[in-house]
Amino acid sequence: MQTVTLRSFNSKDTDSVVDLWTISGLVRPWNDPRKDIERKLLVQPELFLVAHDGLRVVGTAMAGYDGHRGWIHYFAIHPEQQGRGLGRRLLQDIEQRLGALGCPKIHLNVRSTNEAAAGFWRAVGYAPSDSLTFARRLITD
DSSP states (O other), X not given: OOOOEEEEOOGGGHHHHXXXXXXXXXXXXXXXXXXXXXXHTTSOGGGEEEEEOSSSEEEEEEXXXXXXXXXXXXXXXXXXXXXXXXXXXXHHHHHHXXXXXXXXXXXXXXXXXXXXXXXXXXXXXXXXXXXXXXXXXXXXX
């Protein structure tokens, strides 16, 4: 088994990241993942982490902190790596980074149909919120 290292994203990871997001079911027709990566690199790029096994990206966490709350997006672990503790390890790293910025609370969205992801988040101590998420596109990809 390859050793998995956690590090900040770099542009050489792009194809591998998009592949992982596609395999993980995170890519949607209305969100261009490459544009999402470009946008993230303009704002807090140090909060875009990848887990790399020496050959490919096997995990990602794209986080942000707005001074009030932290958010986690594009949290993905390759199916072959799930259940081995990598998700917890990646989450711990991103929580430490957000905590160092003074972030008091983290939010994330999970699609209502993704029971496996909801189970992971419950298992690591996150709870469903009673708030609704509303969205509006400002830029069409």
